[in-house]
Amino acid sequence: MPASKLDQLCVNTIRTLSIDGVEKANSGHPGMPMGMADVAYVLWTKFLKHNPKNPDWYDRDRFILSAGHGSMLIYSLLHLTGYDLSLEEIKNFRQMGSKTPGHPEYGMTPGVETTTGPLGQGFGTGVGMAIAEHFLGAKFNKEDHKIVDHYTYAIVSDGDLMEGISHESASMAGHMGLGKLIYLYDSNRISIEGSTDITFTEDVTKRFEAYNWHVIEIDGHDHDQITSAIEEARSVQDKPSLVVCKTHIGFGSPNKQDKASSHGSPLGEEEIKLTKEAYGWENEEAFHIPTEALTKFREAVEKGKEAEERWNSAMKVYEGSFAKEAGQFKKWMSRKLSDELKNKLPVFEEDEKGMASRAASGKVINAIKDVVPNLFGGSADLGGSTKTDIEGYGSYIEDSPTGRTVHFGVREHGMGAAVNGMALHGGMVPYGATFFVFTDYMRPAIRLAALMKVPSIFVLTHDSIGLGEDGPTHQPVEHLASLRAMPNVTILRPADANETSHAWKAALENQTGPTLLVLTRQNLPTLSRNESNKAELVQKGAYIYSESEGDTPDTILIGTGSELQYAIEAKSLLKEEGVDARVVSMPSWELFEKQDATYKEKVLPAMVINRVSIEAGSTFGWQRYVGEKGTSVGINSFGESAPYEELYKHFGITTDAVVEAVLANNRR
Incomplete structure (x- = not known):
């Protein structure tokens, strides 16, 4: 069914703002925002729970534009719905110092939940956010008191689904049954080099059904179908959903719709004129926002305020009935560490035989697990080798949704992005572990953690030729040097068990970027200590x-x-x-x-x-x-x-x- 006249006006406002922003910058990707404007409009006005005046409100839905090249789509939505993103910032798209960089960046633009651009990263990060929501909901919600109750949505593209990380992350999410994860797939069948017929011909529906996802196929320009699909996805609670939206890239452009030429280049002045005429756009002035459209979009401000007020009221009732849990919830959200942490760090006696620093790390994890009760993580199928299992609390999903040891499977790249997603979501102290050499498989996620300044922790064992017989394929040689070259990454390579204790403390206290704990397979002597060389000097x-x-x-x-x-x-x-x-x-x-x-x-x-x-x-x-x-x-x-x-x-x-x-x- 065709959209109403007002709805169509609003959708075309998104499109024209996106077109004009790209044109003024003479750089960017107009086609995707033009094609996905209908889907985004329905999601943001009918379903998305958010408060433009408080972008960090805890129980908001998370929205990720994994197809970050279409950044003008989210910038248009943020401005129109009332976030602190002025029209002047829209006009300064891709310019020095603006809040509208070429790809969305976390911490720069209000309402942007994660940095996207490298395709597939948003897809993987969203899985981590959904894990956090699921775990925290299971931990704190009571039958009639749900204080953790939100969805994670993302717009993903053909490129996202081609990248290897999407395979890892989709498999992980399907196995975990993350029912509050809903991805809207912009199936426009165009990439930079042309039609996806030359590169991407798999049956995406069958692929995701095989991953244990709920899949719906729709016309991405039909508002009724979009609405019904999102409602259906929200009703499926035992598996994530993929809504395959058949769309036209560059929608409405007489000469560039469905063509690669609309993907990564401005439409050009003449084509913009023709496109706006096709939209029935009466005022051809750039960055024009019709009053009726703005009024409709700005309804999000009052709706968001009311949603947050309802949650605040529910939280007060929760505090009255479950004071202990409410106090713990607030502490987890604050990221504050217990004053008892230092006292719980294990102290190891001098010992010539000693132990591997990976083994010492495992002892530290289990010594502090109760004073850092939101410590949550695991390994890429290497728990026994990396010594990262949290004992006594079970495995996440397999034993209980409140289990604290995560089995990420042999999926280093997906694990890295998921850890970032949990850290961004809040309420968790997440970590992921693997052999140090396999940071080659998770470098993009580490880099984005550094760029976003999020406190992800990565435990990386078997750190040198010291792992021995597995040989050069498993022996990291250049990895310390290459990761030290990455800005805002903190690497700690402790020399013995006591340094390992304080390396963990440094990792937990680092709130402005990722920490890499680089640990041995082989035993290290536990060194002699005195007042002048205390292990706490590690920090x-x-x-x-x-x-x-x-x-x-x-x-x-x-x-x-x-x-x-x-x-x-x-x-x-x-x-x-x-x-x-x-x-x-x-x-x-x-x-x-x-x-x-x-x-x-x-x-x-x-x-x-x-x-x-x-x-x-x-x-x-x-x-x-x-x-x-x-x-x-x-x-x-x-x-x-x-x-x-x-x-x-x-x-x-x-x-x-x-x-x-x-x-x-x-x-x-």
Whole structure:
């Protein structure tokens, strides 16, 4: 059935704002907003629970534009429905300093729930948001008191469904039965290179039905069909829904509808004129918003206010009946950590045999699980290896919707995006775990976590050639260097069990970006501690583990993770050679760089130029700490398959290598 005259006017207002924004910027993607305007209009005016005047209201529905190239669609919707996004910002689309960047960015534009652009990331992130809603609802809702009750919607594209992450994430969501996850698929059959007939001919409906999704196919320009489909999707509570919306990219453009030319380029002045005439647009002035349309859209302000007020009232009733749960709920939402955390961190006795830092991490997780009761996570089918299961609370879904150990399956990319989604949703302290080498499969999600400044935690074990016999395919060599190059990522590679305890504390306290805990497979000695080298100094990124005998050391030995022990041993051997050494533990470059100049000079005094670093990874980047006259002991080739003790000797990552490097520096 055709839309009403007013509805059509509103839809065309979305279209023309999008067209004009792209044209003024002379850059962007007009076709998708033109094609999906009908679907977006129905969703936003009839179903989406949101408050434009309080974008962060907790129980709002989450909306994700996974097809982030169509960003003018969400910017038009946000402006029209009354968010703090002015028409001037719409006119400044893709310009320096505007709130309307080329792809939606979390934290920049009110109402944008996650950064999208790399296709498939929004799809995967939405799965994490739906997991959070499901878990928190099961945890806090009572039979007649639902304080967690919202949907996660997304508009996804052909490109999203082609990307590998969509396969992982869709499989995960279907297995978990996330009934409040509804994706609206813009099936316009056009990508940059032309018709999807040249690349994408699978039966999407059958594919998603095989994933255990509820699938509905509709005409994406028929408002009655759109309304019925969303209502049907909302009624299906035991599986996620995909609404396949058959649409026309560049809808209404006489010469560019259904053509790739409308995908990623402005329509052009003449085509815009013809398109607006096809819409029956009487006023051809750019960025024109009819009063009747704006009045209709701005109904969202009052509706949103009323929805939030109803929730606030329900929350007060909940507090009166369930005071303990209400207090816990508010604390979880605040992201505040318990004052008891420090007291619950395990302290490990000095032990020459020690334990692997992955094993120590597992002990930390289970020591703090009750003082961080919203700690929630798991691994990519590696729980036994990464030691990341939370004991005593069961598995999420398999045992209970309130289970705290998540089985993500062999889906690192989907896991990374889901962890980000949980962190963005709020109320959770989420983590995901895998072998360090497999960050290659989750790098886009780590990068977006850094860009968005969200506190995702990634536990990455088997961190070097120290994993041994599995060989070079599983031995990360370049990964520390490459991830250290990524802005706003905090990496910690602890040297023993006690450093691991405080590395976890640093991760939990980092609220402005992702933290990577890089841990060993092999045992590490639990080191001697005193007041001057307490493990809590991990949070400074680097500290003096063992001081020189003189006021100024002859050399500084810098070790990270499993290699600190070799620096400690080298200090004793160098003493026999008459060299007075200082040993520095440097578990985190990023935390060290946050310290003031005085502290950094204290740890690494500029006058000491004989410096040696030792790390079982690429030496790339270490020059910033060892200087031009220093030496880095590491590995700059791929590994080998052999017991790890043999590998360390084979690649020269040994105490003797550290000693020789110091002496060679002295001989220069």
